[in-house]
Amino acid sequence: MGEPIDPARLIPGxxxxxxxxxxxxxxxxxxxxxxxxRADLHNTILVGADLQGANLTAAYLAGANLQRANLxxxxxxxxxxxxxxxEWANLRYVNLRGADLTGARxxxxxxxxxxxxxxxxxxxxxQQQTDL
Numbered sequence: 001m002g003e004p005i006d007p008a009r010l011i012p013g014x015x016x017x018x019x020x021x022x023x024x025x026x027x028x029x030x031x032x033x034x035x036x037x038r039a040d041l042h043n044t045i046l047v048g049a050d051l052q053g054a055n056l057t058a059a060y061l062a063g064a065n066l067q068r069a070n071l072x073x074x075x076x077x078x079x080x081x082x083x084x085x086x087e088w089a090n091l092r093y094v095n096l097r098g099a100d101l102t103g104a105r106x107x108x109x110x111x112x113x114x115x116x117x118x119x120x121x122x123x124x125x126x127q128q129q130t131d132l
């Protein structure tokens with residue numbers, strides 16, 4: 001991953017593969033349809049961020065805080081979300097195929113229409129209000 005970038009470059013629809021956003025506070029930002037392919041987002045704060053339609057394929061989101069984030073229609077194929085906080089996140093129609101959610105928090109996350117290798121387990125665990 002490269003050097004961190006100026007958050008002013010983070011605009012809807014931007015093409016920023018491999019970008020380093022680790023540890024940044026991006027609370028409430030509009031990042032619709034942004035392409036963050038293989039981006040480093042570990043420990044990034046994305047509380048209430050709008051990532052609808054974003055491409056987060058193979059992104060590294062370990063420990064990221066995505067509480068109340070809108071990830072509707074986002075692509076997280078092969079993404080690593082270990083210990084990410086997805087409480088109350090909108091994950092409607094998100095593609096989580098091959099994603100690693102070990103230790104992720106999904107309390108009250110909306111997974112309607114989501115695609116995942118283990119969707120039944122994700123839904124069950126989120127309904128049980130427990131961590132994965």
